Amino acid sequence: MEVGRLPISASQRGKLISAGYTTLTSLSSLSPSDLARDLKIRESEALEILKVASHDCRLDQPEKSNGIFTGAQTAWEMLHEEQSFPRITTSCADLDNILGGGINCKEVTEIGGVPGIGKTQLGIQLAVNVQIPVDFGGLGGKAVYIDTEGSFMVERALQIAEASVVDMSHYNELLRKELRTCQVEIQPTDILKNIFYFRICSYTEQIALINHLDKFILEHKDVKIVIIDSVTFHFRQDFEDLALRTRLLGGMALKLMNLANKYNLAVVIFNQVTTKHKEGSFQLSLALGDSWSHCCTNRVILYWNGDERNAHIDKSPSLKSASAPFSVTRKGIRNSASNHKRIKLM
Amino acid sequence: MNNTSSILCLFFLFGAVEDFLIHDLYELAAFAEQQPTSEKLKQGITQVLSIIDTQHQPWLNGMELLDDALHNKHVLSTGCEGFAYLLPQMLQRSTWVMLYTWTQATLSHPQRIAQFVGHIAGRAFDEAGKRIFQRIMNSIVCHSVFDIFTMFNVLHWLVINFPSQLQKGGQVRLLIVDSISSLITLILGNSGSQGRALMISAGYMLKKLAHEHNVAVLVTNHTVGGERGIPKPTLGQTWKSIPHVRLLLSGDHGHNVRSISVLRHPFMLKNAPVKGLLQGCKVFDLGGTAWLFQFILATLHEKVGRLNDVEN
Numbered sequence: 294m295e296v297g298r299l300p301i302s303a304s305q306r307g308k309l310i311s312a313g314y315t316t317l318t319s320l321s322s323l324s325p326s327d328l329a330r331d332l333k334i335r336e337s338e339a340l341e342i343l344k345v346a347s348h349d350c351r352l353d354q355p356e357k358s359n360g361i362f363t364g365a366q367t368a369w370e371m372l373h374e375e376q377s378f379p380r381i382t383t384s385c386a387d388l389d390n391i392l393g394g395g396i397n398c399k400e401v402t403e404i405g406g407v408p409g410i411g412k413t414q415l416g417i418q419l420a421v422n423v424q425i426p427v428d429f430g431g432l433g434g435k436a437v438y439i440d441t442e443g444s445f446m447v448e449r450a451l452q453i454a455e456a457s458v459v460d461m462s463h464y465n466e467l468l469r470k471e472l473r474t475c476q477v478e479i480q481p482t483d484i485l486k487n488i489f490y491f492r493i494c495s496y497t498e499q500i501a502l503i504n505h506l507d508k509f510i511l512e513h514k515d516v517k518i519v520i521i522d523s524v525t526f527h528f529r530q531d532f533e534d535l536a537l538r539t540r541l542l543g544g545m546a547l548k549l550m551n552l553a554n555k556y557n558l559a560v561v562i563f564n565q566v567t568t569k570h571k572e573g574s575f576q577l578s579l580a581l582g583d584s585w586s587h588c589c590t591n592r593v594i595l596y597w598n599g600d601e602r603n604a605h606i607d608k609s610p611s612l613k614s615a616s617a618p619f620s621v622t623r624k625g626i627r628n629s630a631s632n633h634k635r636i637k638l639m
Numbered sequence: 640m641n642n643t644s645s646i647l648c649l650f651f652l653f654g655a656v657e658d659f660l661i662h663d664l665y666e667l668a669a670f671a672e673q674q675p676t677s678e679k680l681k682q683g684i685t686q687v688l689s690i691i692d693t694q695h696q697p698w699l700n701g702m703e704l705l706d707d708a709l710h711n712k713h714v715l716s717t718g719c720e721g722f723a724y725l726l727p728q729m730l731q732r733s734t735w736v737m738l739y740t741w742t743q744a745t746l747s748h749p750q751r752i753a754q755f756v757g758h759i760a761g762r763a764f765d766e767a768g769k770r771i772f773q774r775i776m777n778s779i780v781c782h783s784v785f786d787i788f789t790m791f792n793v794l795h796w797l798v799i800n801f802p803s804q805l806q807k808g809g810q811v812r813l814l815i816v817d818s819i820s821s822l823i824t825l826i827l828g829n830s831g832s833q834g835r836a837l838m839i840s841a842g843y844m845l846k847k848l849a850h851e852h853n854v855a856v857l858v859t860n861h862t863v864g865g866e867r868g869i870p871k872p873t874l875g876q877t878w879k880s881i882p883h884v885r886l887l888l889s890g891d892h893g894h895n896v897r898s899i900s901v902l903r904h905p906f907m908l909k910n911a912p913v914k915g916l917l918q919g920c921k922v923f924d925l926g927g928t929a930w931l932f933q934f935i936l937a938t939l940h941e942k943v944g945r946l947n948d949v950e951n
Contacts (some may be wrong), residue, residue, distance in 0.1 A: 297840055298795070300788035303833040349792065365793075369776035544825050551785040584873070587821065587861040 296320075299345050308332040309342070320346040375399075379432055381423050381518060381559055383415065384457075385626045387617035388604050392593075398432075398517065398559045401549050401588075405564035405579040406595030411602055411621040412563045413444045415595075416522045418626045419561060420488045421454050423518040426479060429461055434517025434558075435487040437506070441499060441526040445490065454484035456624035489513070496527035496541075503545050510556050519552065523563040525580045539584045546588035562589060601629055660691070711853045787822045787837055794844050801852055811854055816845075819858040820873050827874075835877060842881035858882070872902070879903075 295317045296309050312331045314320055320328070320343060329339035366374075380395030389395050396402055396419060406412055420438050425431025438445060458481050489509075493499045510516050524542075532538050553560045567580040579586065579594065586592070592608035598618070605616040618629035664684075671680040699707070784790045797811065816822075823841065826834035849856045860878075865871030872879075872887065879885075885902040 297836070298788065298791040300786070306833075349795075365780050365782040367777045368779035368781060369773055371781060372776060540825055540828070543821060547785045547821060547825065551783075554783050583863050583870070584824065584861060587818070 295349075296346075299342075299349060301342055301345060305332075305334070305338070305342060308334065317346055317349055378557070379430065381419060381432060382425070383619075383626055384418055384422060385617075385619040385628050387628055388619050388626070391604070391606055391612070391615040391617045393612055396518070396559045396561060397591075398557050399553050400590045401546065401553055401560040401562065402591040402593065403562045403564055403579070403589035404593045404595065405566060407566050407577070407597070410595040410597065411619075411626065412595065413442075413446075413522055414449075414621045415626055416520045416561065416563060417445065417450050417453055419518060420520055421450065421457050421484055421625070423559075424479070424484050424487055425457070425461070429464060432517045433515075435489065435513060435515050437489045437491070437509070437516050437519045439491045439493060439499075439502060439519070439521045441493045441521070441523060443492065444522065447485070450485060450488065451481055452623065453625040454481040457481075457484070460624075489516070493527070496532070499524075499527055500541065500545065503548050506552060507548075507555075510552065510558070514556070516556070516558060518559045518561065519549070521560075521562045523565055525563075525565040529565070529580060535582075539582065542581060542585050543588060546585075550590075664688075784822070787826060787841060790816070790822060790841065791844070794848060798848060798852075811852070813855045813857065814845075814848065816856075816858040818860060820861040823874060823878075824861075838874070838878060839881075842878065846881065862887075 296306060296315055299306070301309075309315075309320075309332065314328075314331075323343065325336050325340040325343055328334075328343060329336040332339065378398045380389075380393070380397055382389055382395040383392070404412060404415065416438065420436035423432055423434045423436050425433070427433045458479060461479070491502055493502060506519065510519075524545075528538055528542065549560045549562070552558065565580045566577050568575045569578045577596075579592070586608075589608075590610065591606070591612070594605045594607045596603055596605065601618050602620060603616050603618050606612050606614050620627055620629045667684055668681065671677050671684060674680055782793055784793060797814070801810075819841070823834075823838050826837055828834050845856045845858065848854055860872045860874060862870035863873050870887075870889070872885065882903070884904045887900050887902050889900070
């Protein structure tokens with residue numbers, strides 16, 4: 294039954310079938326008022342049904358042009374497209390190394406770890422780094438920061454932004470010695486202006502915001518990263534229907550992937566940890582359960598190794614599983630100091 | 640008396656063919672007797688029944704089925720010699736392999752595919768190698784789908800365009816949906832049968848595509864913690880019966896060894912050694928995705944070999 298695959302509600306579908314409209318052609322030459330009368334629904338509703346039906350009907354004509362479904366790409370095209378995308382640096386060379394150069398656009402990356410490991414720090418760092426101008430090898434984009442825990446500190450963001458500007462002028466001086474200059478025109482305050490901050494206080498708000506993001510990014514096309522810190526917080530509180538939670542989170546993940554794909558932006562999701570009973574012992578693993586762990590493209594776990602912070606690539610379709618140390622300094626995320634010493638000793 | 644008018648009479652009484660079919664035939668005949676236009680009606684009923692009779696799929700006897708299985712169905716290699724068993728007729732009749740991938744969780748990674756192609760071609764990219772590489776990459780077509788209705792549209796488009804693809808010689812041989820569960824779990828609610836109905840019609844469409852067009856269909860599924868924390872595939876009992884073959888991939892966390900076990904296969908007992916894995920006209924269900932690209936590219940193995948011969 295052709296109307297079965299139309300994206301309409303179950304009651305509308307039932308009404309269509311009982312009124313005898315089972316094929317798309319039966320809907321093709323119908324006026325909205327006729328359909329509204331037959332189905333006993335509002336005319337606007339009938340118009341909506343006819344709109345989706347005519348869209349589907351157009352698919353029925355075989356395309357002569359290229360033999361590829363509209364919106365589909367060949368792997369060859371994708372390879373060339375991917376090579377032209379810069380990555381967003383984390384400001385920690387070791388971490389960038391294992392990530393293949395930084396956080397990738399068009400992908401959803403999940404980062405999880407115990408409290409105090411530096412998740413929010415990494416989030417702020419990425420929100421600043423996405424704004425590094427193209428002349429300096431960055432993206433020159435803007436950031437959306439969705440804060441569910443209230444942990445975003447604007448003073449800290451300013452500190453990291455200032456450090457970033459200082460780094461850029463150092464880089465500039467190095468360049469000047471070589472041959473040419475590009476002016477550091479960006480100011481720390483400009484960096485703060487280009488971070489769009491949303492404070493979310495309930496899971497309903499979170500879902501609503503994610504639904505709204507599409508429109509928001511359409512209006513602000515230069516947004517190149519969406520950071521959600523953290524996706525877990527509200528979903529771990531007073532949520533009894535776990536199956537519903539899985540569905541809501543799955544739907545959210547699909548919407549985020551769609552955003553990443555449509556606007557060529559990076560989505561970074563932070564997650565909390567939980568203890569999991571496995572083979573007789575308790576182990577730390579990321580929260581939200583098994584179904585959620587399928588939702589993200591890449592998964593990075595931050596953990597303590599003695600006194601040192603480490604990042605581990607837990608899941609990625611294109612990267613090798615690897616670990617790297619990093620540290621949180623006054624300037625932001627940087628290479629681990631002890632690692633430097635070790636290299637010097639060697 | 641002309642045929643159209645007698646069928647028209649019926650049409651006024653029943654509206655749709657479906658409505659007509661749910662009536663008992665004897666009751667219909669008795670009903671027709673009482674009507675003033677009984678002659679016309681009876682004629683109409685016979686007419687419609689004979690039309691319906693020509694619409695069903697043709698009967699096939701065992702020999703014809705065997706012939707179809709030998710000539711139209713192909714086994715695609717998985718690229719892993721441990722369990723792949725290459726049948727000699729693999730890909731022999733396909734003119735050119737074209738793949739459609741829909742990627743959800745792993746938004747496809749062309750660079751990874753490129754690595755596999757390089758590995759399969761087994762040589763540095765010289766001029767001829769580059770051409771082969773480009774042709775392989777061009778025969779993999781990817782479409783991102785974020786809801787089940789878009790997937791229906793793509794499947795439907797595929798069915799409609801099959802004849803024109805045959806003419807051009809670029810026929811779809813393998814269809815991968817990665818992953819089906821991320822689309823379906825969203826619509827499976829606790830209440831209401833709509834989600835379930837959509838899931839079944841998705842399964843039905845995939846099976847039909849596989850059967851009628853000799854396409855191998857591979858769908859990936861997620862796992863959830865089952866009894867005693869042992870992972871089991873999602874989507875439950877209803878989906879269980881849809882794929883012909885179900886494979887479960889597992890791997891120790893932190894170790895590089897992955898294993899594969901057969902949960903369901905029409906020719907095999909449970910946990911028996913795996914032989915030819917992916918056969919044209921079967922629907923597959925895999926738990927896990929990491930192994931996927933190796934698989935896609937390995938299916939092109941033979942193709943590359945043949946191209947090499949052509950180029951030299």
